[in-house]
Amino acid sequence: MRRAFVLITALLCVLPLGARRYPFIHTERNTLQFPGGKSKEFEVFSRKLDSLAVWGSGSLKVLQVGGSHVQAGIWPDRIRRNFLSLRYGSDGGRGLVFPFAAAQTLTPSGYTTTATGNWDYSRCLHPGRDMGLPGVEVTALDTSARAAIDLLPGGTQTMRHRYVFDRVTVMGYGSMRPVLLLSPKDTLRGRKEGNLWIFELPYYRDWIQLGFEAPSGQFTLEGIYLDKSCEGFTMSEAGINGASTRSWLGCTHWEDNLRVVAPDMVIFSIGINDIQGNVFSAKEFKERYRELIGMVRRVNPRCAIVFSGINDSCMRRGKAVNPHTEEVQKAFRDLAREYKAAFWDMYDIMGGYGSMALWQEAGLAQPDRIHFTAAGYNLLGDMLFDAIYDATR
Numbered sequence: 001m002r003r004a005f006v007l008i009t010a011l012l013c014v015l016p017l018g019a020r021r022y023p024f025i026h027t028e029r030n031t032l033q034f035p036g037g038k039s040k041e042f043e044v045f046s047r048k049l050d051s052l053a054v055w056g057s058g059s060l061k062v063l064q065v066g067g068s069h070v071q072a073g074i075w076p077d078r079i080r081r082n083f084l085s086l087r088y089g090s091d092g093g094r095g096l097v098f099p100f101a102a103a104q105t106l107t108p109s110g111y112t113t114t115a116t117g118n119w120d121y122s123r124c125l126h127p128g129r130d131m132g133l134p135g136v137e138v139t140a141l142d143t144s145a146r147a148a149i150d151l152l153p154g155g156t157q158t159m160r161h162r163y164v165f166d167r168v169t170v171m172g173y174g175s176m177r178p179v180l181l182l183s184p185k186d187t188l189r190g191r192k193e194g195n196l197w198i199f200e201l202p203y204y205r206d207w208i209q210l211g212f213e214a215p216s217g218q219f220t221l222e223g224i225y226l227d228k229s230c231e232g233f234t235m236s237e238a239g240i241n242g243a244s245t246r247s248w249l250g251c252t253h254w255e256d257n258l259r260v261v262a263p264d265m266v267i268f269s270i271g272i273n274d275i276q277g278n279v280f281s282a283k284e285f286k287e288r289y290r291e292l293i294g295m296v297r298r299v300n301p302r303c304a305i306v307f308s309g310i311n312d313s314c315m316r317r318g319k320a321v322n323p324h325t326e327e328v329q330k331a332f333r334d335l336a337r338e339y340k341a342a343f344w345d346m347y348d349i350m351g352g353y354g355s356m357a358l359w360q361e362a363g364l365a366q367p368d369r370i371h372f373t374a375a376g377y378n379l380l381g382d383m384l385f386d387a388i389y390d391a392t393r
Contacts, residue, residue, distance in 0.1 A: 019383055024351040024358040030383050032306065032342040032391040035333055039340035045265050045304040046392035052233060053086040061095070062235045063261055065248065065292075066269030066308075070239025073108025074374050078381025079267075080235040081161060082389075092232025094163040096261055097224050099147035099210070102138040108237065111151045111163075117144035123240055124247040132171055132222030133257035135240035135248065139220045140176060143212050149224065151206040164204040165226040170197040171257050175217030181209040189213075195222075195256065204228075222253055225260050236261050244273040245288035255295040265304040266296050267384075271332070272310045272370070275324035282331040289335055305341035307332040308384060312347055312356040314369040321354055344387050346380070 019025045034042075051058040062083070064076045084090055100107040102115035103123065118141035122129050131137045138147070151163045170178045173195045180188040180199050190199035208226075212219050227234075240247065248254065248270060270292075274285055296303050309332050313322050329347050336343035351358060359365035364376035372380065 019379060022358075022362055022364075024355055024362075026349050026351065027383075029345070029349050030387050032344055032387045033333070033336065034340065034342055034391075035337035036340040038342075038391075039304065041302050041304040041340075042342060042391070044302050048264060049086075049389075049392050052090055052231075056087055056090065057231060059092050059231045060233045061092075061261060061263045062233075062265045062267065063096075063258075063263040064235070064237045064239070064267040064269055066237075066239045067243045067273045068239065068241040068371060069272070069311075069377070070237050070269055071106060071108060071241050072239070072371075072377065073110050073237065074377035075269075075372075075381050075384075076235060076237035076239075077108070077110045078378045079385050082382065082385040083233050083235060084161060086389075090232045091161070091163065091228070092230065092234040093165055093167075093228040094151055094226040095234045095236030096134065096238060097149055097151075097226055098134045098136060099138065099149055099221070099224070100136070102145075102147050102221075103136050105136070106241065108239070111149060113147065113149050115145075115147045117146050118142050119145055119147075123243075124251050125240065125242050129220075130253050131251040132253040133251070133261065134223045134238050135243055135251055137172075137220055137222050139174070139218050140212050141218055142216070143176065143214065145219075146181070146209060146211050147221075148207070148209040149226075151226070162206060163226075164206045164228070166201040166204050166229055167227040168199040168201065168208060169225040169227065169260055170199070170210070170221065171195060171223040171225070171253075171260060172197075172219055172221040174219035176212040176214035176219040178219060178221070179211050179213055181211045187211070195253075196260065223257055223260075236263070239269075242273055243270065245270050245285060245292065247273075249288055249291055255299060258295060258299045262300060263296070263303055264300070265306060267306045267308055268292070269308045269310075271328050272313060275310070275322055275328055276315065280324040280327060282327055282334075285328065285331050286335055289331075293335075293339060305336075305339055306388065307336055307341060307343045309344055309346040311350055311370075311372075312353060314356065321356075326353075342388075342391065344384055346384075349383065 099113040101113040103121035120139040124135040
């Protein structure tokens with residue numbers, strides 16, 4: 001049974017039709033490296049993936065954390081859809097979302113957000129507030145504040161996966177009470193558990209509107225988790241444009257929110273913003289990562305860790321290739337050895353020094369030679385998924 005499953009999924013592999021079209025991409029190196037050996041945590045992840053993909057039993061949760069590459073949403077969504085393609089009906093919920101419209105910043109692709117009323121906001125690039133896992137927070141200043149999240153935005157392709165949920169967890173705090181406005185005449189009130197508000201919906205939905213009740217006061221929203229009352233696969237993403245390891249460590253409620261997501265695997269894609277300067281300290285970079293990993297392991301000691309590395313890029317102010325890339329890649333490899341984690345060497349796989357120019361010429365990267373196009377992010381999602389899946393066999 002398992003051999004047949006492996007053969008079928010191998011035939012469905014997207015890599016030969018994608019990356020192999022581009023001679024500058026090192027497809028033969030598209031693997032997860034384990035400099036310290038494969039950890040028990042990764043073996044646990046592999047068994048859970050087998051159970052879900054072969055037998056349709058159990059739950060599996062993945063979280064990807066990063067900067068603008070992740071906030072754009074295309075890269076993590078491609079990985080999400082590849083995991084879900086392993087077995088029909090394996091969707092366990094959409095996971096972590098956020099009303100980015102209230103923070104006046106980009107909403108990840110795949111869902112839309114709107115906001116009305118009076119809001120204040122802050123991102124982890126400017127620490128000073130007790131932000132949580134998404135790296136951004138918004139504060140409803142009065143009961144006029146409304147925020148909506150739509151998992152099936154207008155113009156969605158017919159064949160696209162439809163995400164639904166019947167359980168909503170609102171992460172935040174304040175004197176006002178969050179409520180779900182299911183219709184003009186139907187307000188759902190949840191139960192409070194610390195800084196969490198839990199809402200059990202009477203039926204599956206793909207859209208919610210968040211409102212607030214109280215004579216006066218405020219409510220600071222740190223995140224929303226959309227779940228289903230069934231087993232399956234869930235992938236969440238936490239990405240903020242410009243965020244570095246230092247930015248994420250400034251989110252003092254990061255670990256508390258992480259307990260809601262409870263990941264079985266964390267893909268760390270933080271690093272490109274750590275090297276956007278004239279000075280880079282590998283020692284400090286690794287120390288900040290150790291703090292982030294420490295929080296993950298306190299939440300789930302058996303959580304598998306994957307470092308995706310960073311891409312070849314140009315400095316933000318000029319066309320010169322970033323000189324720190326190979327140094328940060330070595331730091332990732334050192335961390336992978338220390339924690340027996342997996343390392344996906346994006347820099348080497350995409351072609352190494354100066355390869356971002358080739359990606360741009362092929363229509364896979366933006367003119368800034370830092371970010372990718374939709375086609376480029378989809379290709380990265382296919383390659384990283386293939387590397388993870390192959391490592392579980």
